[in-house]
Amino acid sequence: MITVSFAKSVKSSDVFVFATVNGKVKNSELSNADLKIIQNALKQSKFVAQSEKIMTVWGSAGKTIIAGVKDEADLTFQNLGGNLVSAVKEDETAVYYPATDSVNEVVQVAFGLLLGSYRFDKYLTKETADKKLKLKKMTFITDNPAQAKKLFQEKQIIAESVYLARDLCSEPANALTPKIFADKIKDLSNSGLSVDILTVKELKAKKFGMLLSVAQGSANEPRVAVMKWIGNPKKKTFDLGLVGKGVTFDSGGISLKPGANMGDMKQDMTGAAVVTATMRSFALRQVKQNIIGIVGLVENMPSGTATRPGDIVTSLSGQTVEILNTDAEGRLVLGDCLWYMQSTYGVKKIVDLATLTGAVMMALGEEYAGLFANNDVLADNLTTAGQETGEHLWRLPMNKAYNKMLDSPIADMKNIGGRYAGGSTAACFLGRFIKEDTVWAHLDIAGVDSSEKGTPTCPKGSSGWGVRLLNAFIK
Ligand code: BES
Ligand code: MN
Ligand code: ZN
Numbered sequence: 001m002i003t004v005s006f007a008k009s010v011k012s013s014d015v016f017v018f019a020t021v022n023g024k025v026k027n028s029e030l031s032n033a034d035l036k037i038i039q040n041a042l043k044q045s046k047f048v049a050q051s052e053k054i055m056t057v058w059g060s061a062g063k064t065i066i067a068g069v070k071d072e073a074d075l076t077f078q079n080l081g082g083n084l085v086s087a088v089k090e091d092e093t094a095v096y097y098p099a100t101d102s103v104n105e106v107v108q109v110a111f112g113l114l115l116g117s118y119r120f121d122k123y124l125t126k127e128t129a130d131k132k133l134k135l136k137k138m139t140f141i142t143d144n145p146a147q148a149k150k151l152f153q154e155k156q157i158i159a160e161s162v163y164l165a166r167d168l169c170s171e172p173a174n175a176l177t178p179k180i181f182a183d184k185i186k187d188l189s190n191s192g193l194s195v196d197i198l199t200v201k202e203l204k205a206k207k208f209g210m211l212l213s214v215a216q217g218s219a220n221e222p223r224v225a226v227m228k229w230i231g232n233p234k235k236k237t238f239d240l241g242l243v244g245k246g247v248t249f250d251s252g253g254i255s256l257k258p259g260a261n262m263g264d265m266k267q268d269m270t271g272a273a274v275v276t277a278t279m280r281s282f283a284l285r286q287v288k289q290n291i292i293g294i295v296g297l298v299e300n301m302p303s304g305t306a307t308r309p310g311d312i313v314t315s316l317s318g319q320t321v322e323i324l325n326t327d328a329e330g331r332l333v334l335g336d337c338l339w340y341m342q343s344t345y346g347v348k349k350i351v352d353l354a355t356l357t358g359a360v361m362m363a364l365g366e367e368y369a370g371l372f373a374n375n376d377v378l379a380d381n382l383t384t385a386g387q388e389t390g391e392h393l394w395r396l397p398m399n400k401a402y403n404k405m406l407d408s409p410i411a412d413m414k415n416i417g418g419r420y421a422g423g424s425t426a427a428c429f430l431g432r433f434i435k436e437d438t439v440w441a442h443l444d445i446a447g448v449d450s451s452e453k454g455t456p457t458c459p460k461g462s463s464g465w466g467v468r469l470l471n472a473f474i475k
Contacts, residue, residue, distance in 0.1 A: 001163065002117050003137040004110045004152065006145035013139070014091035015063040017084060019099035019109070022070060026099055034059045038066055052079045052456065054087045063091065072100060074108045075390045081112025082456030085135065094138045106140035107151045113138060114159035115457040120170040157284045158471050165270075165277035165464030169449065173249035173266040178215075178297035181248060181269065182223035185276055185295070192283040198224040208340070210321060210332035211296050213313040217253055217306025218299035224337065225272075227279040227293040231286060239289040241347035242279070242470070243337050245330045245354035246272025246297040253300045253326030254308055267462060268330070270449040271353035272297060274466035281471055289474065294341050296333035300326070312411050316340060317433055322411040330356045331426055332415060335433040342435050349378070349439045351473075352430065353466050354446075359422030360396070361447035368394040369465065370444035372427035374434065378441050385473035390457070391465055393443065396423055403428040 018025050023042050030038070041057045053068045065087050069076050088094045098105045121132050142148045168176065168184070182197045189195050200221045203212055208224065215222035232239075247268040251257060257265065272295035279293040307313070311323050316336040323332070334354055341347045360370035369386075371393040373379035379395055386393040402424040405417035413432060417425025427442050434440045445465055454460035 002135055005139050006142050006148040007139050010095045010139050013093050013095040015088050015094045016061055017065045017067055017094055017096045020068045021099040031060060052083055054083050077105055077108035078112030079456040081109035082116025084113055085117045088135050090134060092134055092136045096138060096140045103142055103144055103148045106142050106148050107155060110140055110152055111155040112457050118163055118166055118459055154285055157281050161277040161281035162464040162467045165273040165467055166462040168273035169267045169270050169462035176248055177220040178223045178248055181297050182225050185225040188280050191280050193279055194228045196226040208316050208336045209314045211336040213307045214300050214329040214332050215298040217303040218301040220299045222298040225295050229279060229282045229291045231288045232290050235290055238292045238345060238347045240291045241341045241350040242275045242293040243341060243352035244271035244275030244295040245334055246295045247330060248299050250300045251302060254302050254306050255325045255327040256302055267449055268355050270355050270445060274353050277467050278470045287474055292345055294337045296337045298333055300329045320411040322408045322414045324414050325416045328415045330354050331429045334430055338433045342438055351441045353443045355449050356444045357422045357426045357446055360444040364394055365447050368392045369448045370423050371395045372398045373441040375439040378439050382441055382473055385469050388472045389468035391469040398424055398427045
């Protein structure tokens with residue numbers, strides 16, 4: 001991770017970044033010669049009218065980058081920070097001169113810089129210049145370095161947690177089995193979380209029937225991880241529960257997926273990664289609430305021991321399920337985890353995250369995650385947090401008609417609806433494992449779990465979508 005620091009001035013740097021808002025530079029830091037160079041450059045380009053734009057010129061001190069924004073919104077500054085990564089890439093140190101007097105500007109730009117400079121390069125044995133990052137350090141000039149540092153602390157924790165989620169999602173399934181994932185979660189104990197791992201023996205004893213039916217075809221045993229953060233010890237209940245789908249590889253099982261892009265299904269544990277990373281950030285931020293996270297970690301594989309289409313299993317809740325498609329496995333994993341969270345820990349407000357359906361990905365693409373909720377206030381609060389962080393949600397319906405599509409003639413329900421409204425029937429399936437008085441939202445993140453082309457704050461690849469949203473939501 002690039003080292004970020006804040007200072008009133010710097011002595012030397014490989015590259016100098018001057019920010020402008022609407023084409024205006026703060027000139028107090030500039031020599032007259034540089035001011036001329038920059039103003040000329042600004043005049044000759046259409047720079048003024050464009051946002052988050054970057055231009056490189058040669059000033060008296062060396063490589064000089066002019067970075068422009070059109071407005072002073074947090075997300076604009078974050079994008080600018082992300083865009084700086086490619087602009088300074090051959091250099092090791094950079095200094096950023098802000099366009100405004102606001103401490104918030106440098107904090108947001110620095111946050112964007114961290115988000116945008118993420119690289120997953122541990123498996124690249126031969127150094128390729130643009131894949132591995134050279135930039136080591138960026139110093140942000142501000143009148144109030146102490147205040148900037150303090151505000152940035154929280155952003156740094158969140159950025160590191162986004163990195164953790166992206167790392168977990170980028171790992172191939174042979175390097176991140178359910179057991180290895182659970183071990184990594186256990187390691188988070190040192191951030192202040194209390195962690196319990198349920199092994200297959202315990203899952204059998206407790207009767208996680210649906211989750212175990214997904215796992216039974218794989219040579220890699222399942223795990224369920226429970227993470228607790230107690231930020232308000234006086235209160236004996238949990239304020240919020242987070243549940244994540246952690247299918248470390250989804251082949252589809254006996255209802256095998258087609259070969260094309262099947263490798264993407266190593267990321268079918270994004271929900272679990274985001275819940276894990278978010279719990280870490282809550283602990284390190286010392287959030288003053290009690291929050292519990294539960295993730296179901298399984299691998300969905302075809303084999304002689306795998307669940308067959310047509311099999312009927314009994315869930316942890318006691319309800320029976322006819323499994324007509326073994327590729328609709330996420331809901332089976334989540335249903336048991338949701339039930340466990342309510343019945344064992346009495347949680348009354350739950351948000352789950354899952355790469356659950358191709359249908360939601362088709363509907364909303366990479367722009368919005370699907371939001372399903374049984375409570376309008378919760379839905380609105382999540383939507384607002386999405387707008388603040390740029391992790392957008394779009395609410396989709398869950399009603400009786402969709403729910404009815406899950407009825408089975410020989411069991412309490414089937415695990416698939418029909419050809420249509422796949423996101424809604426999946427959500428209704430989960431709803432059958434939500435108690436009457438539980439306030440609940442389900443985020444279908446199948447489309448937003450990675451970025452195909454990359455954005456300023458998310459290089460091509462796993463996005464870690466949800467960590468920022470949930471951190472804003474908890475506030
Ligand atoms: N993990 C997939 C959903 C998915 C698809 C996520 C593409 C990201 C990209 C999920 O387990 C699945 O296979 N869902 C099926 C459900 C169907 C069989 C009812 C789907 O969406 O096709
Ligand atoms: Mn599947
Ligand atoms: Zn899946």
